[in-house]
Amino acid sequence: MNQTHANKITISVLGPFQVRDGDGVVLPLKGAKNQALLAMLALSPDMSRPRRWLEDKLWSTFGPEQASANLRQALSKLRSALGPSADTLCADRSSVSLDPRGVTVDLLEEVVPEDDRIELLQGIDVRDPEFEDWLRQERAALLSKLAKASPSDSRGILINCRALTEDPGRERMLGEVLSNQIGENIAEQVRAWRQSECDGPLPEGAPTSDVQVSTQLIPNGDGGHALFIKATHQPSARILYSKLQQLDRLEDILTAEIAVSRTVFEAADQIIGKLPHVLEKDRPETRSTALSRLGLYRMFSFEKDALREAYGLMDQAFKRDQNGIYLAWASMIRLTQMIEMAEADQQPLLDEAVELHYRAMELAPDNVLVHAIVSKVRGTALGDTAGVLDLAQNAVERNPASAFAWKSLSEALILSGDLDGAFTASARACLIARTSPFKHFWDTGHCIVAVACNRPQEAIEAGEAAVRSAPLSRPAHRHLLALYALEGQLDKAQAVAEKLAKIEPGFSLDRLVNDDSYPVRTLRNKGMLEPIRALL
Structure with a gap:
């Protein structure tokens, strides 16, 4: 079946x-x-x-x-x-x-x-x-x-990053760059250390790695290279990720071209998703990884009860392993609850989001993903445009393979008035995150950015992509409803309104159009809600 x-x-x-x-x-x-x-x-x-x-x-x-x-x-x-x-x-x-x-x-x-x-x-x-x-x-x-499952001391996940090649020069160096980029993306989301073998054999007594990420570059005769990536859980030899792809230019690794960035992001994401299934259950990093991963699924649903559960899961993850990334996610969850009006009293959510983002930065000042996440909190909660742009630019410069970093840069550029730059950054984030299980998060964000940039057709395409990935996504449906009405597609707009009435308690067209606190600020600022009145 x-x-x-x-x-x-x-x-x-x-x-x-x-x-x-x-x-x-x-x-x-x-x-x-x-x-x-x-x-x-x-x-x-x-x-x-x-x-x-x-x-x-x-x-x-x-x-x-x-x-x-x-x-x-x-x-x-x-x-x-x-x-x-x-x-x-x-x-x-x-x-x-x-x-x-x-x-x-x-x-x-x-x-x-x-x-x-x-x-x-x-x-x-x-x-x-x-x-x-x-x-x-x-x-x-x-x-x-x-x-x-009671925790032992956290020692972190050890990731061995290596390049397999007979050429000790350029190919080996670029292979090592790529394997380390994957290891770095993993280490941004869980407590982990990277271990390299490229300078010689490991010293006697060195600990065995939990995960080995290896890359191999093989010339294919026409100036390009075949790239093979494999990640294995060392104690069990289970393959956590593997991929074979073609590279026309080796320089694409250094310039973080889209195809390479997508592979790095995809590899790290899939490896992290499988870690709780292979690591020892009594390790706090195992438990925290599982809890935080489940928390992300709950958070990106944007549903009231799921957001509350997501916060609880991130709180549990932090209690198990005090990594600042879990506080950063918790801060974003509180901000999302405030934006989505998931709780009646908004001010405590805002205050807690700000407090959590400060603590996250204190515990993980060098974590690029933390910078990307808290930049949104600084922009929405504190109105710190310069600080947001600085954090987001730093995140992109240090990890151009991060879809989270590019999304944060897009939102920072919106605040600073660079609409074309914001659209380009958001589009790049969507391309990098194309295989993510949370793909709708980037597509929804791109829909909103396209609205801000007066690109209704691109906004519709992004919104439709979001609802294909997440049929219960409220933010994507809200924006599609207005966009369809704007384009005169009232039958589609009415169908979306009926879907929203089913998935969002208390939804009504009157509330969408006339309630200034309803979470469609960009649509309201652009005057795109008026066509919906034809459906009232």
Whole structure:
């Protein structure tokens, strides 16, 4: 079975039981035993159990025939509630299972809760002694997992950066530059050290690296080179990333051309995403990486409850490993909550964003990504145009392969009045981040920059790209609604308005047009909201 994004489901067993579809919408699964049936399958080996085992756990006081009938009825109700995802639930004469390709379970995603008081399947009330026994065992296993995840001293992730080549000159030097750029991009987002072998063999007693990033440049006969990049987890020899691409000019590495920058950014992003799955679970940098990664997914949804959860995850990451990058992300989350009006009282959010950005800079003064993140906070919260531009320019100069740095420069140039420069910087950020799982973040930003630069068609293209990547993205939909209306495409504008009414509680066209506090400042300043009145 080929599972599409829309048909995949996410099952939450930490805290109250909940099931969401591929768009993040909560599915209405009623009945404690129906919920328990799905939870037991989700937590079972291979997500499969014999029918008789399930019947014994949920209907132990019933006779075999009645228990079997009850299971059939429960399966029917579950399939109905799952809707388009019904095929995820499989059953034959002997067993019942979930298709692992279509299911994500929070407890199995490497991130266990920080607070050991959180309860597995909190509040579920099945009232069957066999199920209660199973639940006690599962909760005990969770407590054991939490105990094993208690942190040890943080030593940082060790990344061995090397160039594989027989030529000791130019090719080797450029290969080393590239592998170090990938290592540096990783070290901006997690606590890490880079280790080089290019000056000779490692000294005796040197620690074994966690990750090895190697590059190889091979002349292809027409003046160009084949570039092969591979990153492996050294203790297990697992490949975390590999890519083969063509380089027409070796100088592209030194000038950070788009194709090279995209590869560097992509490699670092994919390696970081896999680190929690390969590093020892008792290392604080492992836990913090997993927590912060999950926090980014929550943050870039821009949804009220998800933003609150994102802040909590970054706070947990910082408690595990006091790296300033987590404070910088927390600062940005607070600012986003303020902009999105996610909380009623805005001033405390602003004050905390400012305080967090100062602490982030104190703890990580040399971290380029921290500079890129806090530049937005300085611009929005403090109105420090000169300071914002200085931070953003420094970030781009030191790491031209960072899509975050180019986005921060774009926003700084908007503040300083350089609209053409802002558009160019934003477009470059989008190209670098094209393969990122958070691609919609850059596309949405580019849509807003294009609006500021009076380029409605480019804004529409960027907004449409954002909603393709993130169908529930509120900011992108808001801007597309106004842009479609501006272009006279009222049918499209009306369709977007209907979508916003579903994904944004309290949304209305009247609020969008007439509420000055609604988060569409650039559209309002440009007078682009007036055409929407045709839909009122």
